[in-house]
Amino acid sequence: MTGSPPLPDLLSEPLGEFAPDGVPPRAAEPSRPPEPVIPLGQAEIAASLKRMGVIGSHEQPHCRPLDGGVSSEIWLIELPGRRLCLKRALPQLKLAQIWEAPVIRNHHEFAWFRVAGRICPEAVPRLVGQDSAHGLFVMEYLDPGMYPLWKNQLRDGHADPAIAASVGARLAQIHGATAGDSEIARMFATNDSFYALRLEPYLIAPTRLHPDLAGPLGRLAHATARTHLTLVHGDVSPKNILVGRRGPVFLDAECAWYGDPAFDLAFCLNHLLLKCLWNTRAVSRYLACFDRLAETYLGQVEWEPRDDIEKRASHLLPGLLLARIDGKSPVECVTSEMDKGRVRRVARALLLNPVDRLYAVREAWAAARAGV
Numbered sequence: 001m002t003g004s005p006p007l008p009d010l011l012s013e014p015l016g017e018f019a020p021d022g023v024p025p026r027a028a029e030p031s032r033p034p035e036p037v038i039p040l041g042q043a044e045i046a047a048s049l050k051r052m053g054v055i056g057s058h059e060q061p062h063c064r065p066l067d068g069g070v071s072s073e074i075w076l077i078e079l080p081g082r083r084l085c086l087k088r089a090l091p092q093l094k095l096a097q098i099w100e101a102p103v104i105r106n107h108h109e110f111a112w113f114r115v116a117g118r119i120c121p122e123a124v125p126r127l128v129g130q131d132s133a134h135g136l137f138v139m140e141y142l143d144p145g146m147y148p149l150w151k152n153q154l155r156d157g158h159a160d161p162a163i164a165a166s167v168g169a170r171l172a173q174i175h176g177a178t179a180g181d182s183e184i185a186r187m188f189a190t191n192d193s194f195y196a197l198r199l200e201p202y203l204i205a206p207t208r209l210h211p212d213l214a215g216p217l218g219r220l221a222h223a224t225a226r227t228h229l230t231l232v233h234g235d236v237s238p239k240n241i242l243v244g245r246r247g248p249v250f251l252d253a254e255c256a257w258y259g260d261p262a263f264d265l266a267f268c269l270n271h272l273l274l275k276c277l278w279n280t281r282a283v284s285r286y287l288a289c290f291d292r293l294a295e296t297y298l299g300q301v302e303w304e305p306r307d308d309i310e311k312r313a314s315h316l317l318p319g320l321l322l323a324r325i326d327g328k329s330p331v332e333c334v335t336s337e338m339d340k341g342r343v344r345r346v347a348r349a350l351l352l353n354p355v356d357r358l359y360a361v362r363e364a365w366a367a368a369r370a371g372v
């Protein structure tokens with residue numbers, strides 16, 4: 001990443017309000033450039049936990065790697081009476097079209113959790129500690145039995161509009177509380193990495209297959225890059241949302257950026273549209289989730305005129321639809337050529353003739369899906 005400002009010292013403030021069971025999370029080191037990546041194992045994790053002051057010198061954690069991440073190592077750490085989760089960013093994403101991503105994103109992810117946790121503590125895992133010199137942090141482990149992945153629920157046709165509404169509400173709450181905050185803007189001035197991780201792979205990469213869309217997609221990417229209104233999560237996908245008894249919990253904030261909140265809104269709504277191709281029996285429920293998320297979110301927008309953000313999200317949505325077919329991170333739930341063709345057709349039509357309302361995107365999508 002070039003041109004990034006120096007890292008803010010996130011650790012100069014107390015972290016106490018994020019602590020599990022009243023134990024303040026600790027930091028092993030103040031922020032400085034991460035050291036070369038060494039493979040993690042039980043001994044390295046134990047040493048890191050000791051440096052962070054999470055365990056005493058004689059405690060031995062039991063650690064095992066978890067599946068599921070595409071860009072990071074995730075470990076479950078078992079200690080007497082508590083379970084923790086360690087996340088370390090990998091220098092390359094485990095995707096077919098490998099892209100490199102600076103591991104400093106782990107620092108921004110930790111910072112997003114800290115900020116969002118202050119605004120809505122139930123919307124994030126509690127933080128335990130950060131070992132920034134080793135590019136990792138530790139949070140509470142949220143048991144999948146109690147915190148199922150929203151993506152798995154949606155896949156199984158369990159698409160509850162109340163959960164979608166709550167995702168919209170929490171997202172708008174985090175966006176609203178960070179709107180116009182120059183300190184947060186400074187902490188998350190991650191313009192270069194947001195371009196590299198989001199705008200280029202999603203909005204620019206598809207122009208290789210669709211050169212005639214270079215104009216609309218390029219304008220979309222540039223308009224998004226120029227908008228700096230709130231803290232953005234950057235990966236609000238059902239695969240990064242756990243559904244707890246006290247509402248949705250956001251994970252995976254590696255793409256955090258101070259930018260355009262319409263990106264988060266459109267990114268999540270895009271997944272709800274694409275799910276319609278995954279489980280065709282649940283189409284009306286997915287679309288009800290789309291409507292509830294959009295309505296709830298827009299109902300809480302106070303930092304700018306609602307029509308403005310709705311318009312930007314409506315313009316982004318067809319770009320993101322196309323991205324998940326012909327961008328660098330194709331979605332797993334669309335496999336047949338017929339479905340890919342449908343997505344391309346509706347996305348192209350809306351990119352060439354944009355609509356300004358989310359219901360109009362949803363209507364165009366529903367018609368294209370039904371082959372109308």
Ligand SMILES: Nc1ncnc2c1ncn2[C@@H]1O[C@H](COP(=O)(O)OP(=O)(O)O)[C@@H](O)[C@H]1O
Nearest residue numbers: 068069070071072074085125140141142251252
């Ligand atoms: N705090 C946590 N508690 C329990 N499971 C977690 C936690 N954080 C991540 N996971 C699991 O690991 C998976 C990948 O985590 P994520 O942060 O999304 O990594 P990646 O950036 O690699 O996608 C999640 O889908 C979830 O199953």
Ligand SMILES: [Mg+2]
Nearest residue numbers: 069239240252
């Ligand atoms: Mg993830």
